[in-house]
Amino acid sequence: MSSLLDASPTSVMEVLRGERASRPSADSSSAASLRAVLEDSLLGVLGTATRTEPVTVRASSFRAPYSSGEGASALGSLRGILISQALRLLCARVEVTDVYRDALVAWRAEAGENYLSRYLAQLDAEDTARLRADVEAHWVTLRRSLGPLSHWWLPRTSLRAYQRLGAGRVILRDMVDLMVGTTASDAASVVLLDVTTAALDEGAERIMRYHALVQTLRTGTVPLRTSIFSTGTGQLWCSDVSGETLVRSAHEVVDVVRELA
Amino acid sequence: MSELTQRRFSTHVVNRLIEDAPSALVELSDDHRRSLSARFRATASLGHRRLDAWLVERAGRADHVFRWSPSSARRTLGNAALRRALVAPALTCLAAIDEEMDDQLARYLSGYARSGSLASYLASAPDAELGLVRSEAANWATQLAEIAQSIERPWQVAASDAYYDVARARTTLRGRRDLIVTRDDSRVLVRVRRGAPGSTAGPGLRSDLSIDAFAHPAGVSASRIVGVWPEAGVVLSVDGTMADLRAGARDLVRTAVVRQRSDLRLAA
Numbered sequence: 001m002s003s004l005l006d007a008s009p010t011s012v013m014e015v016l017r018g019e020r021a022s023r024p025s026a027d028s029s030s031a032a033s034l035r036a037v038l039e040d041s042l043l044g045v046l047g048t049a050t051r052t053e054p055v056t057v058r059a060s061s062f063r064a065p066y067s068s069g070e071g072a073s074a075l076g077s078l079r080g081i082l083i084s085q086a087l088r089l090l091c092a093r094v095e096v097t098d099v100y101r102d103a104l105v106a107w108r109a110e111a112g113e114n115y116l117s118r119y120l121a122q123l124d125a126e127d128t129a130r131l132r133a134d135v136e137a138h139w140v141t142l143r144r145s146l147g148p149l150s151h152w153w154l155p156r157t158s159l160r161a162y163q164r165l166g167a168g169r170v171i172l173r174d175m176v177d178l179m180v181g182t183t184a185s186d187a188a189s190v191v192l193l194d195v196t197t198a199a200l201d202e203g204a205e206r207i208m209r210y211h212a213l214v215q216t217l218r219t220g221t222v223p224l225r226t227s228i229f230s231t232g233t234g235q236l237w238c239s240d241v242s243g244e245t246l247v248r249s250a251h252e253v254v255d256v257v258r259e260l261a
Numbered sequence: 262m263s264e265l266t267q268r269r270f271s272t273h274v275v276n277r278l279i280e281d282a283p284s285a286l287v288e289l290s291d292d293h294r295r296s297l298s299a300r301f302r303a304t305a306s307l308g309h310r311r312l313d314a315w316l317v318e319r320a321g322r323a324d325h326v327f328r329w330s331p332s333s334a335r336r337t338l339g340n341a342a343l344r345r346a347l348v349a350p351a352l353t354c355l356a357a358i359d360e361e362m363d364d365q366l367a368r369y370l371s372g373y374a375r376s377g378s379l380a381s382y383l384a385s386a387p388d389a390e391l392g393l394v395r396s397e398a399a400n401w402a403t404q405l406a407e408i409a410q411s412i413e414r415p416w417q418v419a420a421s422d423a424y425y426d427v428a429r430a431r432t433t434l435r436g437r438r439d440l441i442v443t444r445d446d447s448r449v450l451v452r453v454r455r456g457a458p459g460s461t462a463g464p465g466l467r468s469d470l471s472i473d474a475f476a477h478p479a480g481v482s483a484s485r486i487v488g489v490w491p492e493a494g495v496v497l498s499v500d501g502t503m504a505d506l507r508a509g510a511r512d513l514v515r516t517a518v519v520r521q522r523s524d525l526r527l528a529a
Contacts, residue, residue, distance in 0.1 A: 089396070151355045161493075
């Protein structure tokens, strides 16, 4: 099942979970061949020379045009971080009364002091008000669209992944906003959801595939579905993960490494 | 010879590491305990010192003071919640975490929790931070359950970490362990870690293994310790041989020496 919903779905989780009976068996054999494809292609790009600094690939590297994310505005980054924290609170069934304040408290508890928190501290009243209004608007879309999330689906939020390839010369970093399902079952059940505050574009498709690729390399099991939801537009893109999806993503990773190396 | 192996994570690999663990049991004698005590006594400490694998991995350098946060609370709460959920299968992971947090808060309210404890942190944290604590603990518990459920041998969530008070040396050693897998007469320890293993991850695992053996009433070592880094998809393991136990103890003593020098520099 692959869906491209341009209208805001009634329930994102319902779309993602799909029909339980139609799930394929868990594929735990593709990860090794995928890794071999990646290793061979990276050897072709990087050769055998050693590097002082590894090439780091992130989901943001797949936004068009290839970039390491520095182009995104600090206000946009803050908005994204706060919505991601709000999603975590929503999944933990916290009663959120003031989303901006609560997400900020959660973020500060996790991240401590960094350049974004210093940037936030020096914002003037007008920019702070704009950020607050922005976060509240995105929150309304998120809360309305996410739908019921059963805790028997084993939801996990802000899951990090880290993969070394090419003898440590390439590092794949990733963070999935929400993952449900388990790799311990016989049927494929893992669904990945990326929540973004930006509008969906061509880069979003690559990011969806990248999440599936890194998850496969990390756990050795191919996820059932990968998706991305925009709180800016209410669009949900969702795609079943197949061997073709993963190989395509592997080639996209190699392209990014070629660009960044 | 010290044995450290590295593999890519998969459920088959964890099961194979458990099955292939050495079957010969290694026992620490009273002489070993006396020798460890003498070495720690030789490195005087200004106060009571606590050593663990984390300090060993950082070569004794404690770069920052520990403080509770959602990520530092997740292991304690997540392991306890998983233990609860195993006893009461009708509990969801989040419900088990809620029960555990309620117990911690009750301990605080009854006055049994000292300041700086997890209970006092939870009692003073705002609601949004508590939400993040729940979220982190749920991530941990689910991840640990996923690993545990794929293990074919009988397993249990460790009731506590291993603590060993070194006699007359004002030193407490803490060995972390998350799962204890029973294999006939022997046991295999499983430790789950965040991030990716660094170059000192092996010595860290070895220290946990040594502390667990010292804390065992009969001094019997686990036949292997398996470290799982799910975020990196990497598994390391160290065998419970006498060479590894000695190396683990040596790393702990070395860490105590570095700490002592650092304390003396600060005092001067």
